[in-house]
Amino acid sequence: MILEDLYRLLRAGHVQAQGIVDTLTQPLVVLDQVFCVTNANNAFIDAFKVDRDDILGRSLFSLGNGEWDIADLRTLMAEIIPKTAAVVGYEVTHNFQTIGKRTFLVDARRLVHPDNNSTSILVVFEDVTESNRERAESDIILAETRHRMKNLFSVIRALAMQTQTEGYTAKEYRDAFLGRIDLALRAQEIAPGEASADLSALLDAAVTATGGNRIHIEAGPSTTLPSSKVLPVSMMFHELTTNALKYGALSVPEGRVRLSWRIEESDGLTMLVCEWREEHGPTVRPPVHRGYGTELITATAKHLGGSAEQRFDARGLIANIKLPV
Structure with missing residues (x-):
């Protein structure tokens, strides 16, 4: 070669x-x-x-x-x-x-x-720049999902513990419990994560799904609630709706409810004042004992820094809920 x-x-x-x-x-x-x-x-x-x-x-x-x-x-x-x-x-x-x-x-x-x-x-x-970025994003999403699931399970557990059992049948307990879970999920949809919620949308989701078109919401001034108040406020008005269906105006075909709100200044604080007024229902008599619903509404309003008053007028229940905004 x-x-x-x-x-x-x-x-x-x-x-x-x-x-x-x-x-x-x-x-x-x-x-x-x-x-x-x-x-x-x-x-x-x-x-x-x-x-x-x-x-x-x-x-x-x-x-x-x-x-x-x-x-x-x-x-x-x-x-x-x-x-x-x-x-x-x-x-x-x-x-x-x-x-x-x-x-x-x-x-x-x-x-x-x-x-x-x-x-x-x-x-x-x-x-591996993009794959590392995608992995980091997936880790963040997974951590956030776990955090939200943990919070949701805590809410469900609290609902189960707070739903009254004495004098209830298994079916009544189940229906009450599932109704509150459904409300909690709707509240999460209105204000996911740390978002705030429009009061009008919140009240509509809290009461019309249960009470239907017999609850007339009279729009007040534009008001936004922080995420921390979304579920408690929803629970209060859901409880009023449930009680109205069982014992109040919504328990009869001709019964109606008017729901309105306004903003007031009191002692240097800006207060949201919501009024729940039942009409054309059965004659109302003051209860002998404070029920679970009344306790929940009163305690929740106090926890949020406000107050709740229920007047058992013979023509229909009137509830005033005041919350700082």
Whole structure:
């Protein structure tokens, strides 16, 4: 074999090897013993927005006017590589001038030659910036979901503990409990997370699903409630609606309820005043004992810093609920 034939074989082998390297989709560079770039594939050129002629023969750490002088990358090359034949998945994050902040998993290994005397290092970069971002977003969503589920279960447990059992049949308890759970879910839809809620929408969701069109809501001034008050306020008016269906105006076909609100100033505080007025129902008599509904409404209003008063007028129940806004 003459020298020209040997040269052609070597050149063909080089071209073939270069072709294989360029077909790889992950950015790849080959470094010599002093970490100078001896080869780079097209994926590396495209990923890092560099020119091949500008990087061949130069130290990896001097590329991009020195922006490749990355402490983690130097540690990988100078300390880890000499101690082991390969490193897989070494994470490097850096803010590049041309492509911005990116995170790469770096695989580095010595090139294996038959004489086992290779000093070249093959370095592959896997861009995991987007996958890391998506994973972080998924973790945030999962944590928020767990937090909300925990809160929801706490609400359901509280509803179960507060729903009256004495004198109730199993069916009555079930219906009352499920009604309150349904209300809690509707309140979550009105004000998800930390959002506030429009009072008009809140009252509509709290009473019309149960009382239907026989509850007339007379719109008052535009009022917004913080998320912390959405469920308690919903519970109070749901309780008034339930009692009206059982014992009050809504227990007869001709019965009606008027619900209105206004804003008042009292002792330097801005108060929301809601009035619940039942009409055309059966004759009302004051109860002998304060029932669960009355206790819930009174205690909830007090907890929110306000008050609740119920007047058992013979023509129909009148309830006034005052809350600071």
